[in-house]
Amino acid sequence: MNVEEIIKTSKEIPLEPRTLIHMQLVHNKINETMNSALKPFEVSLQQFNVLRILRGQKGQPANLSTLNERMVTKMSNTTRLVDKLLIKGFVDRAVCPSNRRKVEIVITESGLKALEQMDASLEKAHEEIYQNFNTEDLEKLNELLDKF
Amino acid sequence: MNVEEIIKTSKEIPLEPRTLIHMQLVHNKINETMNSALKPFEVSLQQFNVLRILRGQKGQPANLSTLNERMVTKMSNTTRLVDKLLIKGFVDRAVCPSNRRKVEIVITESGLKALEQMDASLEKAHEEIYQNFNTEDLEKLNELLDKF
DNA sequence: CACATACATTTGTATATACAAATATTGTTT
């Protein structure tokens, strides 16, 4: 990926802003790849993220605030995100009996099955995304990202 | 930045997905910082981006396809983006005389002045974002990002 | 136990973005 070529500029950009642009371009590319990997399942990255969190609960229900807390990208509206998963039948929702302010959300069998297929599709996306990386590169990258 | 802590997970995540999550978290953080740096001027990052491209034209007008080509994040709707800059008086728009399908967009004096202030504000954002980085880190990071 | 306060979620609304179709202009072909 050549930054200057992609944004069609001839002059070289100072390191600080260049890094920000670079990050943005990589982010766009990753997003595109992952979204198209999820396209066949008609779920967004956010919805996929929620399903993964719910699976991690191993049967235990999660409420909206828990979901929001664990989501990579915080959304201001988790209710409507869950609504969409509900329509697809990937989750169930019920009012929490011990505290009726809360809602309990669990992933359904159908959701788990779909999630498995999504995982496989994302595995392929990983191969595509990381084709130029070795383990050492990835470790170094994670180390540098920690500095942010 | 500790990935596991932010998304509140106890188990460790494999390197490949972890890197993607890490990238997303850093992207969110950068975005937040930059947007709040631009908030006083009531322009979005995209709008700022367009203004910068127009300044780079050094008086020469740019048409919509040129803008779209040079934008970091491609937008499906540059027309409405420019509309908003027009309302703020930061750009002028005119039909191209030699090819009336095209529109010529230029940055105004007022736009240039505002842009200078935005630059100063973003300089401060850089300091905040890069406080843990040295030049070597940034060079290494750019090198690794090129692998995507 | 009435009251205020805190909590968890939902709803309303404004704005942003994505995608497709429509419009207007220009260039090309016969």
Add this chain to the structure above:
DNA sequence: AAACAATATTTGTATATACAAATGTATGTG
């Protein structure tokens, strides 16, 4: 020149996201 294709932008519409206000429930205090 009429017909068609190509180009540049605009418009329509559906969906996504951000933010604030509203709703319903629980908890603590006098």
